[in-house]
Amino acid sequence: MDYRxxxxxxxxxxxRLADIDPxxxxxxxxxxxxxxxxxxxxxxxxxxxxxxxxxxxxxxxxVLQGLDAAGKDGTxxxxxxxxxxxxxxxxxxxxxxxxxxAHDFLWxxxxxxxGRGEVVIFNRSHYEDVLVVRVHDxxxxxxxxxxxxxxxxxxxxxxxxGTRVLKFYLHISPEEQLRRFKQRLDDPTRRWKISESDYTExxxxxxxxxxxxxxxxxxxxxWAPWYVVPANHKWFRNLAISQILTKTMEELDxxxxxxxxxxxxxxxxxxxxxxxxxxxxx
Amino acid sequence: MDYRxxxxxxxxxxxRLADIDPxxxxxxxxxxxxxxxxxxxxxxxxxxxxxxxxxxxxxxxxVLQGLDAAGKDGTxxxxxxxxxxxxxxxxxxxxxxxxxxAHDFLWxxxxxxxGRGEVVIFNRSHYEDVLVVRVHDxxxxxxxxxxxxxxxxxxxxxxxxGTRVLKFYLHISPEEQLRRFKQRLDDPTRRWKISESDYTExxxxxxxxxxxxxxxxxxxxxWAPWYVVPANHKWFRNLAISQILTKTMEELDxxxxxxxxxxxxxxxxxxxxxxxxxxxxx
Numbered sequence: 001m002d003y004r005x006x007x008x009x010x011x012x013x014x015x016r017l018a019d020i021d022p023x024x025x026x027x028x029x030x031x032x033x034x035x036x037x038x039x040x041x042x043x044x045x046x047x048x049x050x051x052x053x054x055x056x057x058x059x060x061x062x063v064l065q066g067l068d069a070a071g072k073d074g075t076x077x078x079x080x081x082x083x084x085x086x087x088x089x090x091x092x093x094x095x096x097x098x099x100x101x102a103h104d105f106l107w108x109x110x111x112x113x114x115g116r117g118e119v120v121i122f123n124r125s126h127y128e129d130v131l132v133v134r135v136h137d138x139x140x141x142x143x144x145x146x147x148x149x150x151x152x153x154x155x156x157x158x159x160x161x162g163t164r165v166l167k168f169y170l171h172i173s174p175e176e177q178l179r180r181f182k183q184r185l186d187d188p189t190r191r192w193k194i195s196e197s198d199y200t201e202x203x204x205x206x207x208x209x210x211x212x213x214x215x216x217x218x219x220x221x222x223w224a225p226w227y228v229v230p231a232n233h234k235w236f237r238n239l240a241i242s243q244i245l246t247k248t249m250e251e252l253d254x255x256x257x258x259x260x261x262x263x264x265x266x267x268x269x270x271x272x273x274x275x276x277x278x279x280x281x282x
Numbered sequence: 283m284d285y286r287x288x289x290x291x292x293x294x295x296x297x298r299l300a301d302i303d304p305x306x307x308x309x310x311x312x313x314x315x316x317x318x319x320x321x322x323x324x325x326x327x328x329x330x331x332x333x334x335x336x337x338x339x340x341x342x343x344x345v346l347q348g349l350d351a352a353g354k355d356g357t358x359x360x361x362x363x364x365x366x367x368x369x370x371x372x373x374x375x376x377x378x379x380x381x382x383x384a385h386d387f388l389w390x391x392x393x394x395x396x397g398r399g400e401v402v403i404f405n406r407s408h409y410e411d412v413l414v415v416r417v418h419d420x421x422x423x424x425x426x427x428x429x430x431x432x433x434x435x436x437x438x439x440x441x442x443x444g445t446r447v448l449k450f451y452l453h454i455s456p457e458e459q460l461r462r463f464k465q466r467l468d469d470p471t472r473r474w475k476i477s478e479s480d481y482t483e484x485x486x487x488x489x490x491x492x493x494x495x496x497x498x499x500x501x502x503x504x505w506a507p508w509y510v511v512p513a514n515h516k517w518f519r520n521l522a523i524s525q526i527l528t529k530t531m532e533e534l535d536x537x538x539x540x541x542x543x544x545x546x547x548x549x550x551x552x553x554x555x556x557x558x559x560x561x562x563x564x
Contacts, residue, residue, distance in 0.1 A: 054474060073368060080367040086358055086405065090368050123368065178555055185545070185552060192336060192539045199551040257474045263467070269481040270467060273460055 001026050003240045004247055009226040014217025017209050017228070022173045024230035031235040038235065041242035045082035048246060049119060051254040053087040058162045058252055059114035062245070063122045065131070066170030067208060068198055069180040071231050072123050075170065078238040079121060079245075087117065093124040105129040105147065106154050114163060126151060127167075130215050135207045148218040155224040165224035166248060168241055169212060170231040174205055283308050285522045286529055291508040296499025299491050299510070304455045306512035313517040320517065323524035327364035330528060331401060333536040335369040340444045340534055341396035344527070345404045347413070348452030349490060350480055351462040353513050354405050357452065360520040361403060361527075369399065375406040387411040387429065388436050396445060408433060409449075412497050417489045430500040437506040447506035448530060450523055451494060452513040456487055 003026070009015050028034040052060060062079070064072045076090050091112035100108045106126055114120040130151070134144050155165050172180075181198055184190045201208075220226035227244055231237040285308070291297050310316040334342060344361065346354045358372050373394035382390045388408055396402040412429050415421055437447050454462075463480055466472045483490075502508035509526055513519040 050471070054471075073366075076368055077366060080362065084355075084359060085362040085367060085370075086355060086372050086374065088367075089371060092368065175559060178552070178559060181555075182552060185548060189332070189336075189538060191541045191545065194541060194543055194545075194548055196543055196548070196551075199548070199555065202555065256471060259473045259476060261476055261478055263473065263476075266467060266476055266478070266481070269478075270460070270463060273463075273481065273484065277457060277460065 001243075002247070003229075004225075004227070004244050007227040007229055007240065007244070009216045009220035009228060011220050011222060011225075012217070014213060014220075015228055017171065017213055020171055020228055020230065022171045022176060022230050023232040025233055025236045026240070028236065028239070031233070034235055034239055038239050038242065041239065041246050042078075042082035044246045045079070045242055045249070046084070048249040048254065049083040049087055051256065052119065052249065052252065053084070053117045054256050055254040056117040056257065058164065058254070059116055060119045060245075060249065061114055061122065061158065061163050061165045062119065063125045063127065063165070063167040064170065065125060065127050065168070065212075066231065067172065067177065067205070068201060069177050069184075070170035070172045071234055071237055072170060074234055075168070075237065075241060076121055076123055078242070082242065083119060088119040088121065090121045090123055093122065093126075093128060106150065110154070113158060116162060126154070127215055127219075131208065131211045134211045135204055148215070151219050152221055152224075155219075155221065159223040164248060164252060166245065167220075167224060167226045168244075169216060169226060169228045170237060171228050172231050174202070176232045177202065283525075284529070285511075286507075286509070286526050289509040289511055289522065289526070291498045291502035291510060293502050293504060293507075294499070296495060296502075297510055299453065299495060302453055302510055302512065304453045304458060304512050305514040307515055307518045308522070310518065310521070313515070316517055316521055320521050320524065323521065323528050324360075324364035326528045327361070327524055327531070328366070330531040330536065331365040331369055333538065334401065334531065334534065335366070335399045336538050337536040338399040338539065340446065340536070341398055342401045342527075342531065343396055343404065343440065343445050343447045344401065345407045345409065345447070345449040346452065347407060347409050347450070347494075348513065349454065349459060349487070350483060351459050351466075352452035352454045353516055353519055354452060356516055357450070357519065357523060358403055358405055360524070364524065365401060370401040370403065372403045372405055375404065375408075375410060388432065392436070395440060398444060408436070409497055409501075413490065413493045416493045417486055430497070433501050434503055434506075437501075437503065441505040446530060446534060448527065449502075449506060449508045450526075451498060451508060451510045452519060453510050454513050456484070458514045459484065 006026075025034075028037075052058060064075055066072055080088060089112075091109075093108065096108065109122070109126040112120060112122070130144050130147050133139055134141075158165055181194075184194055216226045216228070227240075229237055229240050288308075307316075310319075334340060346357055348354055362370060371394075373391075375390065378390065391404070391408040394402060394404070412426050412433070416423075416426050440447055463476075466476055498508045498510070509522075511519055511522050511526075
C-alpha cells in the first residue's frame with residue numbers, strides 16, 4: 001500500500017470526510033500483525049532523520065491537526081520514538097498569548113519553523129486560524145477567508161527555502177471520540193484534563209468538518225500536501241504516518257557531508273595518541 | 283545501591299576525579315543483567331514526568347557535562363525514552379552567537395530554563411563558561427573566577443522558584459574516549475563529525491580535569507547537587523542517571539490536580555451524547 005497516494009488530498013479537489021472510513025486499517029488484521037512493519041518504519045525514520053540532520057541543508061515540518069482526542073499527542077510520541085530528540089522539537093499551539101495576538105496569525109508559526117537539519121512537529125498549527133477561529137466566529141469571515149491564500153504563500157516560501165511540509169488530518173469518528181472521552185472519565189490519572197468544552201465542542205462536529213473540508217481542499221498543494229489519516233486505530237495511524245514520512249524523506253536526496261578533516265592525518269593523530277597511552281601504562 | 287549518596291559531590295569538599303573509576307558498574311555484571319532495572323527506572327520516570335507535567339507547579343533542569351565523547355547525546359536519548367516529548371526539551375549550548383556574547387554568560391541559559399511542569403535537559407550549559415573558557419583563556423581569570431558564585435546564586439534563584447536542578451558530570455577515561463574516537467573513524471556514517479579539535483582538546487585533559495574539579499567543588503550545593511557518574515559503560519551511566527532522577531522526582535510531592543469540572547455533570551453529558559449517538563444510528 002502506498003498511503004501517500006491513497007490518503008493525499010488532491011489540490012483543488014478536496015475530500016468529503018464523511019466518505020472516508022476512520023476505522024480503515026489497510027488490510028492489516030491487528031496491531032500485533034502490523035508491528036513488524038511499524039518497527040521497520042520507525043527504524044528507517046531514525047536513519048533518515050540522522051541523515052537530514054547530518055546533511056544540514058533541508059528541514060521537515062510536520063503539521064498535526066484533528067478534533068479533540070484524535071490522537072495528536074500520541075502521534076507526537078510515536079514520531080519521537082523514531083528520531084533523535086536533539087534534532088526534533090514539538091511546538092504546541094494553544095490559545096494565543098497577548099503578544100501573539102498582537103501579530104499576524106502566521107507570526108507564531110514562523111518563529112517555530114525548523115532550521116536546516118531539523119524536524120519540527122506542530123501539534124495544532126496556523127490552521128487553527130481557519131478552524132476554531134471560523135467555527136467560533138473569532139474574526140470576521142472577510143478576514144479568515146483570505147487566510148487560505150496566505151497560508152499557501154507561507155508554506156511555499158518555507159518549501160523554497162528547503163523545508164518539506166507535510167500535513168496530517170487525524171480522522172476519527174464521533175463514536176471513537178466518545179469512547180476516548182469515556183476512558184478519560186474512567187481513568188483517575190487523566191480526569192484532571194477533562195473540560196466541559198470537550199462536550200460543547202463535540203456538538204459543533206458538523207461545523208468543524210465543514211471548516212476542515214474547506215481548509216484541506218484549499219491548502220493541500222503540491223509543495224505542502226494534506227493527508228487524511230484514518231485514526232480510530234492508533235496503531236494504524238502510526239503505521240500510515242510513519243510510512244508517509246519515510247517515503248517523503250527518502251526523496252529528499254539526503255547525503256552525509258564530506259569529512260571536514262584529512263582522514264589520513266586524523267589516523268596518524270589517533271595512532272600517536274594510542275601509542276602515547278600504551279607507553280604511559282608501561 | 284543509592285547512587286545519589288554514592289556519586290554526589292559534597293558541597294565545599296569536592297572530588298578527586300582520578301580517584302573515581304570510570305568503569306564502575308555497581309556490581310551489575312552486564313548490560314543484559316541490568317536491563318530489567320533500567321526498564322523499571324524508565325517506566326517510573328515516565329510516570330513521574332507525567333505527574334510533574336500534570337501537577338504544573340514545579341520543574342526539572344538536568345545539566346549534562348563531560349568531555350568529548352563522554353556520552354551526553356546518548357544520555358539525552360535515554361532520558362527521552364522515558365518521557366513524553368511534549369513535556370521535555372533539550373537545549374544544546376554550542377559556541378555562543380554574537381547576540382549571546384553581547385549578554386552576560388547566564389543570559390542564554392536563563393532563556394532555556396524550564397517552565398512549570400516542564401523538564402529541560404542542558405547538553406553542555408552555563409558551566410562551559412568556567413570550563414572551556416578557562417582552559418582556553420577566553421576571558422581573564424578575574425572574570426571567570428567570579429562565576430562560581432554567580433552560578434550558585436542563579437541556581438538558587440531557579441530552585442526557589444520551583445525548579446529542581448540536577449547536574450551530572452559524565453566521567454570517562456582517556457582510553458575510553460580514544461576507543462570512541464576510533465569508532466567514529468571506523469564508521470562511515472559518523473566520520474563527518476570528526477574534527478581536529480577532538481585530538482587537540484584531548485591533550486588538555488589535565489587542564490579540563492582541573493577546571494572540572496574546581497567547578498564541581500564550588501558549585502555542588504544542597505539545592506543543585508553535582509553527581510559524578512562513571513560513564514565508560516553507557517548502560518551503567520543510563521542506569522545511574524535514571525535512578526538518581528527518579529529518586530529525586532519521587533521527593534517532589536507531585537500531585538494530580540483536582541478535576542476542574544463537576545464529574546457528575548460530565549457523566550450526564552457523556553450519557554446524553556451516547557444516547558443521542560445510539561438513536562442516530564437507529
